[in-house]
Amino acid sequence: MDGKFQTSFIPKKPVVSAARARGPGMSxxxxxxxxxxxxxxxxxxxVFAGQKYLGAQLEKDKESFAEMQDDFDALTVETFVKLDKRIESAKKILGKHIAVLPIFDFLESKTLKNVRLKTVDVSFLENGSASLDIKGEAKNFSAVALQSDVFxxxxxxxxxxxxxxxxxxxxxxSFNFKSEVDPSLVLYKNARKIGNNIDNAEVNAEMNNVNIDNMEIN
Known part of the structure; x- marks a missing residue:
C-alpha cells in the first residue's frame, strides 16, 4: 500500500475575478x-459688461462734447463781437485821420504842364482843414492866369x-498862391479818391513836367 497521502481542495464558492467592472462615470x-x-x-x-461700459463712456463723451461746444460757441461769438468793434473803431480812426498825400495828389492833377511849383507849405488847422502857401513859376502871364482859373x-x-x-x-x-483846403480833401480815406477830370485842355493830368522843389509841412 502506497504511503503517500493525497488531498484535494474543492472550493465551495465560485472564484470571483479581482478586477471588478467599473461603475457608470462622466464621459x-x-x-x-x-x-x-x-x-x-x-x-x-x-461682452455685456463691455457694452455697458462703452455705452456709459459714449454718453459721458457726448455730454463733454456738448459742454465744449457751448463754451466754444460763446467764446467764438464773443471773439467776433470784439473783432467787429475793433474793425469799426479802426475805420472811424482812419476816417478821421488827416493825411497830406491827398493834397499833393490834388495839386498834381490841377497844375498846368507849363507851371512849376517851387515850394509848397502845408499847415493843418484846428477845424480839420489845411492851408496852402505855394510859390510857383510859370512860362508866361497867360499860364499864370489859366492856373488861377483852374484853382x-x-x-x-x-x-x-x-x-x-x-x-x-x-x-x-513867378507867383505866390494861398488857399484853404476843404477838410474832406485831407482825410486819409480820400487819399486815392482824387479825381483828375479837368475841363481845360491845357491841363496835363499826368503831371510829368511838374516839379516841386521844396515841400514844407507844418
Missing amino acids: LFMVVSIFIFVVSLALAGL AESKELKNPIISDIDLTLTGGI
Missing part, C-alpha cells in the same frame, strides 16, 4: 460640453488867391 464629451458652456457664459458676461474852379479849395506876380531873371513869371 469626455460631457466634460468638453460643460467647459464650452462655462466659457461661453464668461464671454457673454464680458478858382476847384471845389476843394476855399478862397484861392494868386499874388506877387513878377518877372524872373530867366524870363518866366
